Amino acid sequence: MTDTPTILFEDGEALVIDKPAGLPVERPRRGGPSLESHQEALKLGFQRAPVPVHRLDTDTSGCLLLARNPKALVRFSRAFEERLVAKRYLGILAGVPQQSEGTIELSLTKQSSAERGWRMIAARKGKPAITHWRMLGEIDGHALIEFRPETGRTHQIRIHALAGLGLPLLGDPVYGSGQSDRAKGAPRTMLHAAALEVPRQGKLSISAIAPLPADFASLGFDDG
Incomplete structure (x- = not known):
């Protein structure tokens, strides 16, 4: 243990x-x-x-x-x-976003299939989700991002990173697979709840x- x-x-x-x-x-x-x-x-x-x-x-x-x-x-x-x-998260992206800050508003819903199990996806008819973000640094093609979510949906930051910024969190085994080889470059999903x-x-x-x-x-x- x-x-x-x-x-x-x-x-x-x-x-x-x-x-x-x-x-x-x-x-x-x-x-x-x-x-x-x-x-x-x-x-x-x-x-x-x-x-x-x-x-x-x-x-x-x-x-x-x-x-x-x-x-x-x-x-x-x-x-x-x-x-x-008030929630503050830090995440490392498998890439560098084109902008340095912004707000992502993408509704989320759960999708299930026998082949892939369940995951969250961005969908108009889903539950509203809002995340504010800004880039704090960039090293070796990876960006450190501060996320401040207003809502608390399942996998919200992981989906907003992928669907809103076009880049998965580094190491994400669900939303990173197939999106970028660099998404596999960490032992875990690189997300940290830094402050509350x-x-x-x-x-x-x-x-x-x-x-x-x-x-x-x-x-x-x-x-x-």
Whole structure:
């Protein structure tokens, strides 16, 4: 089992952890380690184990908010639904976009097939999705991008990178395959949830920053 995730923020109703890449939030059907494997260690003296408020893909590292009681879970979930949560992601593209910044508005829907399983696609009749982005740097034909999603659709940044910018995230095994040989040039999908801020009535906001992972730094990038 991997080491217990690093705690970035802690108070009586919330934890924010730095989820390692490769650790699933939900227990896989095939078994194996998941966030649930660390429940006891993350209780930190509380009787209840903290519960994830949102999801990060298994490959995605960085800030994950956990609620320490049911009432907090309801409040935090509502903050996500009402788009009150500020989220900052860093991603490395398998290429360099033509522009340096912009906003992507592409609705998303799920598509399933027996041959390819399920994936998300851009579709007019899908659920609205909005992502703001800007390029922070370029090294060896790869671009470091800051993504600030307004919505939180499944695979939103991965699809918006591919369909909106015309370039997949480096290492993406689903949306990178067949799009570019360079998409296979990393051991995982290069996406990191770098910062999270959740407003609270009558209390200071929950605020956390997850340091840049070693695999980003190994490609020569810093946090811009």
